[in-house]
Amino acid sequence: MIIMENSLSIKKLQEKFPASVLEMKTFRDEVTVTVPKKDIFEICKFLYSDPDLQYQMLTDLCGVDYFPQQPRFEVVYLLYSMKNQQRLRLKIKVGDSESASSVESIWKAANWLEREVYDLFGIPFDNHPDLRRILLWDGYEGHPLRKDFPVEGPDFDKPFVPEV
Amino acid sequence: MTINMGPQHPATHGVLRLVLELDGEVIVKTTPHIGYLHRGVEKLAESKTYHQVIPLTDRLDYTNAMGNNLGYVLAVEKLLGIGVPKRAQYLRVLMAELQRIAAHLIWLGTHALDIGAMTLLFYNFREREEILKIFEEVSGGRLTPTYMRIGGVSKDLPDGITDKIKDFVRAFPDHIKEYETLLTKNVIWLKRTKGVGIISKEDAINWGMTGPSLRGSGVKYDVRKAFPYSSYEEFDFEIPIGSVGDVYDRYIVRLREMEWSNAIVEQALERLPKGPVIANDPRITLPPKDDVTKDIAALIRQFKIASEGFQPPKGEVYVGVEASKGELGYYLVSDGSNKPLRMRIRPPSFLNLSALPKMIEGSLIADVISAIGSIDIVLGEIDR
Numbered sequence: 001m002i003i004m005e006n007s008l009s010i011k012k013l014q015e016k017f018p019a020s021v022l023e024m025k026t027f028r029d030e031v032t033v034t035v036p037k038k039d040i041f042e043i044c045k046f047l048y049s050d051p052d053l054q055y056q057m058l059t060d061l062c063g064v065d066y067f068p069q070q071p072r073f074e075v076v077y078l079l080y081s082m083k084n085q086q087r088l089r090l091k092i093k094v095g096d097s098e099s100a101s102s103v104e105s106i107w108k109a110a111n112w113l114e115r116e117v118y119d120l121f122g123i124p125f126d127n128h129p130d131l132r133r134i135l136l137w138d139g140y141e142g143h144p145l146r147k148d149f150p151v152e153g154p155d156f157d158k159p160f161v162p163e164v
Numbered sequence: 165m166t167i168n169m170g171p172q173h174p175a176t177h178g179v180l181r182l183v184l185e186l187d188g189e190v191i192v193k194t195t196p197h198i199g200y201l202h203r204g205v206e207k208l209a210e211s212k213t214y215h216q217v218i219p220l221t222d223r224l225d226y227t228n229a230m231g232n233n234l235g236y237v238l239a240v241e242k243l244l245g246i247g248v249p250k251r252a253q254y255l256r257v258l259m260a261e262l263q264r265i266a267a268h269l270i271w272l273g274t275h276a277l278d279i280g281a282m283t284l285l286f287y288n289f290r291e292r293e294e295i296l297k298i299f300e301e302v303s304g305g306r307l308t309p310t311y312m313r314i315g316g317v318s319k320d321l322p323d324g325i326t327d328k329i330k331d332f333v334r335a336f337p338d339h340i341k342e343y344e345t346l347l348t349k350n351v352i353w354l355k356r357t358k359g360v361g362i363i364s365k366e367d368a369i370n371w372g373m374t375g376p377s378l379r380g381s382g383v384k385y386d387v388r389k390a391f392p393y394s395s396y397e398e399f400d401f402e403i404p405i406g407s408v409g410d411v412y413d414r415y416i417v418r419l420r421e422m423e424w425s426n427a428i429v430e431q432a433l434e435r436l437p438k439g440p441v442i443a444n445d446p447r448i449t450l451p452p453k454d455d456v457t458k459d460i461a462a463l464i465r466q467f468k469i470a471s472e473g474f475q476p477p478k479g480e481v482y483v484g485v486e487a488s489k490g491e492l493g494y495y496l497v498s499d500g501s502n503k504p505l506r507m508r509i510r511p512p513s514f515l516n517l518s519a520l521p522k523m524i525e526g527s528l529i530a531d532v533i534s535a536i537g538s539i540d541i542v543l544g545e546i547d548r
Contacts, residue, residue, distance in 0.1 A: 082369070134199060
């Protein structure tokens with residue numbers, strides 16, 4: 001079971017941030033730890049730099065929309081430790097028109113991943129050096145991966161006719 | 165001076181636009197612009213049943229369709245908690261490794277073409293054609309096979325195909341030697357690739373690079389070894405790594421990887437177990453095609469699964485596989501309905517490309533071409 005293997009990470013996390021482990025879930029041997037939004041940067045920094053853990057790689061960072069639940073968004077961080085060959089999933093809950101803090105200064109990989117979350121979910125990241133849309137063009141309205149965005153697009157029956 | 169490269173440029177391997185800020189011929193800053201091929205695959209998947217998503221995955225990295233299928237079906241199987249028959253696991257490995265060879269062949273041909281070695285492309289496409297013919301016989305499709313199914317694969321190998329695969333496996337090491345005589349000690353090739361586009365171990369990890377691009381920098385990380393899936397732990401293979409982290413190292417790593425893939429294909433054929441190719445779970449897997457035309461119960465089962473799908477338990481899983489470009493991950497969130505609440509694809513090329521500005525900072529404009537070729541990007545996967 002991964003939770004046994006991961007126990008060092010979790011124990012250290014609980015020691016260092018006793019109030020921050022809000023929820024811990026195991027499903028199919030994968031551990032998910034929910035932490036408060038305000039602490040994510042400090043927690044990531046700790047997991048990255050602690051000599052026993054060394055989560056040096058940010059494998060993935062993505063958003064999930066649980067509309068109409070409140071707070072509606074989750075930002076999911078998947079960390080990987082080369083030293084221990086372990087993955088750890090962290091989660092923060094983000095409400096509508098709230099922002100999250102960027103982890104770009106820890107892992108450069110977060111640069112484009114956070115831009116993508118900003119582009120497709122509309123979650124801004126504080127202290128991000130270059131927060132622009134990445135897949136869609138500048139000036140696009142709306143955030144397609146939100147659940148209240150229609151799958152065929154908002155302008156499906158309104159063909160765009162350029163003015164000549 | 166600012167130069168715009170792409171989106172329509174033969175050396176960008178698709179529709180990638182780079183805005184290069186130059187000082188003379190030296191690159192000061194690079195700003196990549198992506199998204200020209202964005203089709204909203206992640207959004208589309210949210211409105212389809214789990215089976216209907218498989219064809220979408222073919223079209224992510226269109227040179228590595230089998231590998232994309234494999235990652236997705238493994239994620240759904242993990243979500244459901246079902247097992248896969250041993251023969252199906254071996255067939256998946258067999259196809260994924262053949263596909264890896266085909267993908268690396270495209271990379272080698274186009275990469276060499278960008279740098280000016282045109283001959284190689286024709287050799288590479290000759291061998292790739294053999295693999296595509298094998299795929300066509302096995303699955304019916306060449307580029308988009310959609311061969312994998314949840315719980316197994318769509319059909320067993322047709323008669324006589326094993327001999328064709330064996331012929332390919334036997335001939336391929338000689339072909340690699342052929343490529344090497346053209347490139348490995350070629351002075352022009354060495355001058356264009358040695359010491360170009362260097363990225364250090366630490367940087368490569370920090371930028372989230374994976375696959376041969378990361379291993380070229382000397383990091384021994386391969387998902388097939390770190391988190392073995394689909395019986396990879398039963399195969400003997402090594403992970404080739406580079407030392408400097410330049411374009412040449414990445415080239416050597418991919419060449420050696422093709423040899424090991426060839427060895428894995430050989431092992432998979434030799435040890436191919438007998439048995440069914442798809443798990444028999446009436447609520448989840450499709451019935452055998454023959455039964456559908458003869459047996460009313462099988463027909464009903466086929467209809468129910470194709471139209472309604474199945475309902476996995478609430479939960480979330482992540483499965484990473486070693487695709488030809490790097491770690492391809494699928495993060496599935498289920499809310500208990502027959503459609504995924506969220507399907508996140510972790511594209512390896514996306515993160516490899518994000519490290520490109522770092523890689524070519526301070527180098528010459530001609531080196532941009534070799535650096536792009538060496539990280540082996542496919543825009544279908546980056547833009548999704």
